[in-house]
Amino acid sequence: MPKLDQDSITSMILKSGVILSLSLIILGVVLIFIRGGGDGISLSQIANYHNPGYTITSKSLLPANFLQGLINGDGLYFISVGLWVLIFTPLTVLIDALVTFGHERNKLYTLLDAIVLFNLLIAIFVIPRFIG
């Protein structure tokens, strides 16, 4: 496999991740302003980030509801998905690198990459069950 591709593919994943994320976030903000809120919450409550008790936080925006939120054209979910695209961008880079290390038969770095992926997946899927 030509060496060129590993670095270029990483670069491309990072770039497209940022562009996709930012587009979703900006679209979400516009939707919130146009529709005067999102997820059944008013604009002024969404914008009240000075007051933790009175505003919406990521805790109530569950990934299970993301798809339905997007279908409903709900701005809060567009922002949420945009932010999650940011979290998944480095994950994609790690998966891509894992494949490359595997192709190169580089056992040590395949293992190290797998540990990093494991940590990230633990942070996304396991730890959330124990907090909150």
Add this chain to the structure above:
Amino acid sequence: MDPVSILLSFISVIVAGFLAGLLGSLTGLGGGTVLVPVLTLFLGIPIVFATGASLISTIATSAGSASGYTKSKIANIRIAIGLEVATTTGAIVGSLTLIAVYKTGLIWIIYVIFGLVLLISLVPTINRARFELPKPMKPDWTTRIFNLYGTYYDQKLRKQVDYHAVRWWLGEIVMFFAGFISGLLGIGSGALKVLGMDWAMNLPMKVTTTSSNFMIGITAATGSSIYWFAGYIQPFLAAATAIGVLAGAYLGSKILVRITNVRIRWIFFWVLAFLGVDMIFSGIAIKQGLPSTGTVSYIGFGVSIVISIVLLLLLYAKVRRDRLHA
């Protein structure tokens, strides 16, 4: 609040993010380190939301700038991923520690630690980039086992640079702390990552800074996920900071190459020192149960300005003396 004032407040956060991204990129400290103090001290945003918005925005700036570095093959992705074993572990421990600290109501500690980390980070940041290439060290056993060799084309030196890293284990230890601080304070902790690769592993400065930038995204993603489920990310605020910080960092990277006057960087360093001192003051004020607005905050501002000027003068004198001796 009416929609117009909401829009204005939203724009003010974008501007704060923009300035943080710009300053973070010009000094090399990263957007989050500037963003959290600006949001808490100037815009009165609760520190949990500030750290949440900061950490997730950090992924955007890391990915944005790393896409350029990886393409030009300066960042060493292999070495970076190997070190991520420690940073991601550290980030998990750090984020869980923040949750524990927040639950016990000892949030003032976060202000103080933040201020201290900011001030301490200034030292290696100011000393940085004095030498393009490190003094050569003999490869050790980790160099061979972990294949810590690399090569890149240095535009400034106009030659292909072959390099190798040493003391992988020490790099991992420093990286664990870098990850811990990232998860605890919601910043990329680039200064600590640079320390790990530059001081501990003896990598060339260009490889260090670019690889550290690439690593920040993976570390921040780990912490951000935990922050999300803990409810520390306020979506509307994070939307504004992600847009602002990314734009600021982008502009910063464009003008950085044009800044030839080193003295102007001292003004930026002073701003950072001020933010660090004022964070410590705010933490102490919160511990003492003092109000965060009014007279107390003005006195804090004033005292912070004086202390930060004195600190910077001391650092400046030290740097001057070191250069004369070098």
